[in-house]
Amino acid sequence: MPSSLVDGNSLLAVDIGAANTRAVLFDVVEGEYRFVVSGTAPSTAEAPHKDVSEGARQAIKSLQTILGKSLIDGTGNLITPSQPNGSGVDALVVTISAGATIKAVVVGLLKDVSIESARRLTESTYARIVETIGMNDHRKPEQQIDSILRVRPDLIVIAGGTDGGASRSIKKLLEPIGLASFLMPEEKRPAVLYAGNEKLGDEVKTLVGSLAPLLHFSPNVRPSLDTEDLEPAQRELAHMIVSIRKNQLKGVDLLDQWSGGHVLPTAYATGRMVRFLAKMNSSKKGILVVDIGASAAIISAGFKSKSTLNVYPQFGLGENLSGLLNYTSLEEILRWSPFDISSGALRDYLYQKSLYPSTIAATKEDLAMGHAAARQSLYLAMQSARRDFPRTAAAIKPNLTPLFELILAGGGALSDASRPGQSLLLLLDSIQPVGVTTVILDQNNLLPLLGAAASQNNILPVQVLESGAFLSVGTVISAVVSANYGTPILRGKLAYENGVEARVELKYGSLETLPLQSGETGKLTFQCLRGADIGFGPGRGGTIPVSGGALGVIFDGRGRPLDLPSDAVRRRELIKKWNWTIGGE
Amino acid sequence: MQAPVNHIVGLTSIVRERYLPVSGTVLVRLNQKVSPNEVIAETNWSREHILLDVARILHITPVAAERLIKCKVDDRIAAKAEIAVGGGLFPRLVTSPRDGRVVAVGGGQILLEVGESKIELRAGIPGIVIEIIPNRGAVIQTAGALVQGIWGNGRIDSGALVNLAEGPEGVLAVNRLDVSLRGSILLAGMARDAEALKAAGELPVRGLILSSLYPSLISVAREMRYPIMVTEGFGSMPMNSAAYKLLSTNAKRDVTVNAEIYDRYSGARPEAIIQLPISSDPPAPREVEEFAPGLQVRMRRPPALGMIGTIVAIPSGLTVLPSGLRAPSAEVKLENGETVIAPLVNLEVVG
Numbered sequence: 001m002p003s004s005l006v007d008g009n010s011l012l013a014v015d016i017g018a019a020n021t022r023a024v025l026f027d028v029v030e031g032e033y034r035f036v037v038s039g040t041a042p043s044t045a046e047a048p049h050k051d052v053s054e055g056a057r058q059a060i061k062s063l064q065t066i067l068g069k070s071l072i073d074g075t076g077n078l079i080t081p082s083q084p085n086g087s088g089v090d091a092l093v094v095t096i097s098a099g100a101t102i103k104a105v106v107v108g109l110l111k112d113v114s115i116e117s118a119r120r121l122t123e124s125t126y127a128r129i130v131e132t133i134g135m136n137d138h139r140k141p142e143q144q145i146d147s148i149l150r151v152r153p154d155l156i157v158i159a160g161g162t163d164g165g166a167s168r169s170i171k172k173l174l175e176p177i178g179l180a181s182f183l184m185p186e187e188k189r190p191a192v193l194y195a196g197n198e199k200l201g202d203e204v205k206t207l208v209g210s211l212a213p214l215l216h217f218s219p220n221v222r223p224s225l226d227t228e229d230l231e232p233a234q235r236e237l238a239h240m241i242v243s244i245r246k247n248q249l250k251g252v253d254l255l256d257q258w259s260g261g262h263v264l265p266t267a268y269a270t271g272r273m274v275r276f277l278a279k280m281n282s283s284k285k286g287i288l289v290v291d292i293g294a295s296a297a298i299i300s301a302g303f304k305s306k307s308t309l310n311v312y313p314q315f316g317l318g319e320n321l322s323g324l325l326n327y328t329s330l331e332e333i334l335r336w337s338p339f340d341i342s343s344g345a346l347r348d349y350l351y352q353k354s355l356y357p358s359t360i361a362a363t364k365e366d367l368a369m370g371h372a373a374a375r376q377s378l379y380l381a382m383q384s385a386r387r388d389f390p391r392t393a394a395a396i397k398p399n400l401t402p403l404f405e406l407i408l409a410g411g412g413a414l415s416d417a418s419r420p421g422q423s424l425l426l427l428l429d430s431i432q433p434v435g436v437t438t439v440i441l442d443q444n445n446l447l448p449l450l451g452a453a454a455s456q457n458n459i460l461p462v463q464v465l466e467s468g469a470f471l472s473v474g475t476v477i478s479a480v481v482s483a484n485y486g487t488p489i490l491r492g493k494l495a496y497e498n499g500v501e502a503r504v505e506l507k508y509g510s511l512e513t514l515p516l517q518s519g520e521t522g523k524l525t526f527q528c529l530r531g532a533d534i535g536f537g538p539g540r541g542g543t544i545p546v547s548g549g550a551l552g553v554i555f556d557g558r559g560r561p562l563d564l565p566s567d568a569v570r571r572r573e574l575i576k577k578w579n580w581t582i583g584g585e
Numbered sequence: 586m587q588a589p590v591n592h593i594v595g596l597t598s599i600v601r602e603r604y605l606p607v608s609g610t611v612l613v614r615l616n617q618k619v620s621p622n623e624v625i626a627e628t629n630w631s632r633e634h635i636l637l638d639v640a641r642i643l644h645i646t647p648v649a650a651e652r653l654i655k656c657k658v659d660d661r662i663a664a665k666a667e668i669a670v671g672g673g674l675f676p677r678l679v680t681s682p683r684d685g686r687v688v689a690v691g692g693g694q695i696l697l698e699v700g701e702s703k704i705e706l707r708a709g710i711p712g713i714v715i716e717i718i719p720n721r722g723a724v725i726q727t728a729g730a731l732v733q734g735i736w737g738n739g740r741i742d743s744g745a746l747v748n749l750a751e752g753p754e755g756v757l758a759v760n761r762l763d764v765s766l767r768g769s770i771l772l773a774g775m776a777r778d779a780e781a782l783k784a785a786g787e788l789p790v791r792g793l794i795l796s797s798l799y800p801s802l803i804s805v806a807r808e809m810r811y812p813i814m815v816t817e818g819f820g821s822m823p824m825n826s827a828a829y830k831l832l833s834t835n836a837k838r839d840v841t842v843n844a845e846i847y848d849r850y851s852g853a854r855p856e857a858i859i860q861l862p863i864s865s866d867p868p869a870p871r872e873v874e875e876f877a878p879g880l881q882v883r884m885r886r887p888p889a890l891g892m893i894g895t896i897v898a899i900p901s902g903l904t905v906l907p908s909g910l911r912a913p914s915a916e917v918k919l920e921n922g923e924t925v926i927a928p929l930v931n932l933e934v935v936g
Binding site for chain 1: 698736888
């Protein structure tokens with residue numbers, strides 16, 4: 001076996017999703033790492049298989065059929081390292097998002113300080129907060145105990161106390177946690193992550209250590225009142241989630257063994273890539289990665305000052321889809337549909353789809369409902385995630401999405417889209433970017449796999465990112481302006497490298513495109529009318545370089561926040577027109 | 586590609602594991618014959634606790650309080666019973682506020698479990714106990730017809746099956762419910778209004794087998810004290826012809842409806858079981874099949890949602906669907922003679 005992956009080792013990455021399991025092979029081609037091939041199979045976390053490794057084997061077998069060499073031996077085990085006859089791979093990494101949403105209890109001292117940090121930490125993984133216990137909780141300890149017993153958490157996240165600060169109040173909060181764990185059957189006791197005042201480590205071990213099947217410690221998420229440091233705790237939590245999944249889902253331990261411990265939650269691996277991209281980004285604007293799939297909606301943003309990672313299982317498009325109605329209305333979802341669909345039909349769709357999360361849309365109507373639900377889910381996820389973006393993030397208006405240099409999007413709902421225009425319109429509607437942004441689609445859902453691979457090989461992600469394995473959609477210019485429908489708000493002239501020019505006049509309420517192929521660049525000279533702002537100030541024009549993509553340069557003049565007509569017939573006609581304009585339909 | 590299987594079988598061996606959520610007492614023996622409603626295991630469970638801080642009440646240190654506490658773990662304490670006495674000329678008493686059981690003593694505190702209730706685990710199916718799960722439950726085997734559903738309200742009961750649906754597209758209507766149906770399990774079609782569910786409960790019936798349920802009725806259905814099992818899903822869907830045929834031809838037989846809550850991870854599903862006399866054990870149904878021409882399948886998404894058909898061909902590679910998506914698909918000849926293209930992930934094998 002070669003001593004280092006940099007020397008040219010092949011790497012197999014497996015992603016265990018809620019609906020599908022994918023196996024992706026990265027190998028050295030002409031001296032650089034490339035995405036070579038992928039295979040997919042239905043995930044097998046659920047009955048009757050109840051073993052995620054079966055789906056992984058099927059996905060790898062599907063990949064080896066295309067590849068023409070064996071990766072799995074006759075006994076069903078992964079061949080590793082690669083053999084002289086060409087079979088096998090040198091390394092394996094695994095990401096996992098399959099499994100029921102993890103129920104979490106958050107414990108902290110003050111609502112706006114440690115509890116808020118614990119909330120942010122817990123939302124960085126596939127967990128739903130089912131109970132919060134804090135210093136200002138006026139319930140009696142026994143009521144807190146009964147509440148914990150009632151919600152039967154899988155995980156308890158404890159924060160609170162600055163380093164060297166409060167200790168007595170935390171000890172008081174630990175008592176009901178310890179007692180509730182004691183009262184649970186041993187096999188149902190929750191895992192505990194302590195991320196509070198570091199001086200209390202020993203007491204935490206004494207009070208809950210013997211009662212928690214899994215007790216992890218991380219550096220304090222709130223070392224001082226005005227400092228928050230989530231990253232080390234997120235890393236610890238990621239390892240805990242894998243351990244929890246090992247207990248819940250058969251086969252995770254086998255994959256952990258095959259990979260030599262390189263199993264990560266998909267969201268965490270995504271967050272790792274965002275931090276990496278943010279470091280590489282020289283612009284003042286941020287980097288945004290979104291992923292909308294069956295298990296969750298993930299929003300991860302990287303800014304100069306900090307990176308955020310928010311995972312929303314409640315906005316996943318799989319088994320939790322019927323629960324979307326706890327956060328929004330049927331009318332809010334239907335506003336995105338190009339077809340006249342009744343609210344009853346949509347309600348039935350949401351409930352039926354949550355019964356069979358792995359099914360896909362075979363008809364146009366079904367697809368329209370699926371995309372409407374995906375838009376609203378991603379929209380809600382984005383609204384929630386924005387709360388955690390730094391206040392210093394560059395923005396045109398504080399109530400709008402901050403300025404992003406790059407939006408990279410993946411997940412089942414987007415890689416399913418048969419045309420990039422469909423995916424782009426879904427992103428524009430739900431994220432509502434402003435200013436000038438490059439949009440890239442991760443159609444093969446490689447990003448989390450690269451995040452996982454980074455722990456084995458830090459050159460591979462860089463080379464694959466630069467290799468064209470992602471689909472560049474193009475440069476999106478979104479104007480912030482208030483005007484009447486049909487009023488010109490921007491005039492642009494795109495100068496191509498060959499000297500040819502193309503012009504566009506963007507009217508309020510419309511979308512326009514100018515072709516610019518992937519790999520090409522051009523110079524866009526623009527004039528903003530009626531005080532339109534694309535990130536250079538109201539009414540200010542200029543000349544900027546733009547890069548091409550599958551759809552070229554896309555101009556979005558539909559207003560921010562997106563201004564949809566209230567008249568349903570007119571709205572549906574406009575949506576069809578927008579779809580047509582950017583090739584979504 | 587492997588296919589999920591929805592069991593709709595005329596005669597099969599059925600083996601079900603039944604166990605308590607927490608440790609308890611198993612009440613049945615190996616090889617014992619059990620009826621669906623028979624309690625096979627039980628336990629006591631308390632959802633309420635009281636924490637008595639003796640040290641704080643007596644204004645003493647936890648160590649001092651430990652010495653004064655008179656009860657120990659597992660003691661049953663009556664309301665107002667003395668559990669600690671302070672010192673001095675006029676000693677203060679600490680008494681139990683309610684009947685309960687001591688579950689923990691330490692640090693000058695007593696944790697009492699109060700409001701205990703009994704959890705009874707019923708057999709769920711008629712059959713023979715073939716294995717005892719110590720302190721938890723038993724494995725029961727039977728043979729008969731089996732129809733699995735997709736949603737259940739968590740209740741179990743059995744009774745004679747009455748076909749009220751008149752066809753797969755039947756609708757459960759209040760005016761069809763009369764006193765002659767009391768104690769029956771009704772094959773009742775689609776449920777569209779809460780009044781019909783409530784009226785069935787007032788008779789009372791022993792259970793409902795529905796083709797579909799309006800999503801707005803889920804909370805009402807959960808409140809009903811009789812089992813409700815749904816075969817197709819939510820909305821307004823007729824029952825698939827295979828399930829309807831099997832159930833309607835078994836009308837008047839005793840049927841058990843175990844409307845278990847669907848759990849995709851454990852595989853627990855609501856089901857209706859009609860025990861049938863056998864001379865030898867029939868084969869158990871297969872849990873997984875490989876998609877292949879000739880297999881009978883049910884459509885889980887539009888078009889033809891809920892319809893039964895037969896796979897005619899499985900084209901190689903990906904097929905472009907009317908939605909524009911590309912997926913491995915099958916040509917399915919539906920029972921109405923129409924042939925449709927359906928993605929494999931939208932199909933489940935019936936059998």
